[in-house]
Amino acid sequence: MAFKALYAILALAVSFGAVNGAVVKRVTCPDGNTVNDAACCPLFAIRDDIQTNLFDGGECGEEVHESLRLTFHDAIGIGANGGGGADGSIIIFDTIETAFHANNGIDEIVEKQKPFIARNNITAGDFIQFAGAIGVSNCPGAPQLNFHLGRPSATAAAPDLTVPEPFDTIDSILARFQDAFSTVGGFTPAEVVALLVSHTIAASDHIDPTIQGVPFDSTPEVFDSQLFLEVQLRGTLFPGTGGNQGEVESPLRGEMRLQSDSNLARDSRTACEWQSFVNNQPKIQSAFKAAMRKMAVLGHDINSMADCSDLIPTPKPLTKTTITFPAGLSNADIEQACATTPFPTLASDPGPATSVAPVPGS
Numbered sequence: 421m422a423f424k425a426l427y428a429i430l431a432l433a434v435s436f437g438a439v440n441g442a443v444v445k446r447v448t449c450p451d452g453n454t455v456n457d458a459a460c461c462p463l464f465a466i467r468d469d470i471q472t473n474l475f476d477g478g479e480c481g482e483e484v485h486e487s488l489r490l491t492f493h494d495a496i497g498i499g500a501n502g503g504g505g506a507d508g509s510i511i512i513f514d515t516i517e518t519a520f521h522a523n524n525g526i527d528e529i530v531e532k533q534k535p536f537i538a539r540n541n542i543t544a545g546d547f548i549q550f551a552g553a554i555g556v557s558n559c560p561g562a563p564q565l566n567f568h569l570g571r572p573s574a575t576a577a578a579p580d581l582t583v584p585e586p587f588d589t590i591d592s593i594l595a596r597f598q599d600a601f602s603t604v605g606g607f608t609p610a611e612v613v614a615l616l617v618s619h620t621i622a623a624s625d626h627i628d629p630t631i632q633g634v635p636f637d638s639t640p641e642v643f644d645s646q647l648f649l650e651v652q653l654r655g656t657l658f659p660g661t662g663g664n665q666g667e668v669e670s671p672l673r674g675e676m677r678l679q680s681d682s683n684l685a686r687d688s689r690t691a692c693e694w695q696s697f698v699n700n701q702p703k704i705q706s707a708f709k710a711a712m713r714k715m716a717v718l719g720h721d722i723n724s725m726a727d728c729s730d731l732i733p734t735p736k737p738l739t740k741t742t743i744t745f746p747a748g749l750s751n752a753d754i755e756q757a758c759a760t761t762p763f764p765t766l767a768s769d770p771g772p773a774t775s776v777a778p779v780p781g782s
């Protein structure tokens with residue numbers, strides 16, 4: 421009650437400022453912070469809780485990687501009629517959804533996030549996307565993602581088989597994304613590639629259950645375009661269809677490649693788009709930001725949500741601004757797939773071939 425009354429008074433004190441010529445409304449919160457919308461005020465304390473207690477003071481590590489994966493697995497749980505989406509169902513109905521094959525391992529971050537939702541006044545759907553956007557901001561080179569607030573709690577679990585698997589065909593992956601985004605005009609193959617920029621800060625714990633934290637690129641702690649180069653190196657499909665189904669062996673020791681990433685980099689519908697991300701930091705940032713903005717509100721009308729994007733910290737830039745081939749590899753190792761544009765010529769790291777270290781804490 422007292423809280424509500426305070427907001428009412430503050431609403432009278434709304435100030436106007438001009439940024440880049442556009443007039444933007446600013447609201448002052450009870451704690452002195454200024455925001456775009458009064459509904460965003462309680463998020464400052466939640467952000468502090470997340471950074472301190474979920475991300476070890478602001479790291480780009482295992483929990484950030486898992487939290488980003490969770491934004492996707494919650495959102496893509498949507499039917500063609502628009503039911504479900506980014507609604508927190510993966511946490512609210514976790515006993516059902518974490519049992520789905522494609523959600524293998526998701527239970528770990530679900531268990532870690534649950535107490536944060538319990539002790540803060542925020543829905544599971546909002547929390548998942550908020551934590552994901554904050555987590556990404558801890559990774560040097562990342563864009564500042566958007567965050568919109570206002571996802572009601574899920575009332576039903578997502579059906580099984582909405583989350584793509586690495587051994588799915590490109591036809592079925594592109595169709596699933598098209599279907600998931602059908603109520604908002606669909607999702608192009610280029611947008612699918614843009615979302616996979618996420619795999620620059622990612623590793624696998626479960627494809628090969630004998631090894632943990634196996635990164636998808638040589639730099640899982642930074643948001644760079646190294647993934648797009650390394651997935652284009654010649655590799656071999658893991659033999660057999662057993663435990664390692666969906667894995668392609670990378671020529672880089674210690675690194676794992678998803679069969680789906682490998683195929684997207686080589687399919688005629690997506691290969692040139694994939695290659696266009698190589699050494700193109702502005703593009704990986706802008707394309708990922710735009711695709712995430714769309715994914716994070718799946719199942720909701722963005723116009724009826726509060727834009728709290730100014731709560732997301734500005735990430736640090738990369739210190740290494742041009743990507744390079746890992747030692748021992750060069751342009752000669754590229755499996756060219758884009759028919760119209762040659763692969764960019766890049767330098768190789770000096771010295772003998774090294775292996776990629778696992779992500780700590782996995």
Ligand code: HEM
Pocket residue numbers: 482484485486488489491492524525584585586587593615616618619621622623624625626627628678680
């Ligand atoms: C074709 C679509 C996709 C497929 C088939 C796919 C598949 C996978 C698989 C199999 C893993 C490894 C899980 C494990 O073994 O522990 C993984 C990890 C991950 N995925 Fe995806 N993914 C896709 C799209 C996305 C999207 C759209 C996002 C986010 C926007 C995302 C974010 C991540 C992250 C951050 C990880 C690393 C998790 C960690 O390091 O703990 N993925 N993905």
Ligand SMILES: *[C@@H]1O[C@H](CO)[C@@H](O)[C@H](O)[C@H]1NC(C)=O
Pocket residue numbers: 423459541542
């Ligand atoms: C919890 O959040 C909702 C929606 O953001 C708000 O209407 C409500 O007043 C909040 N409750 C408390 C106790 O702060």
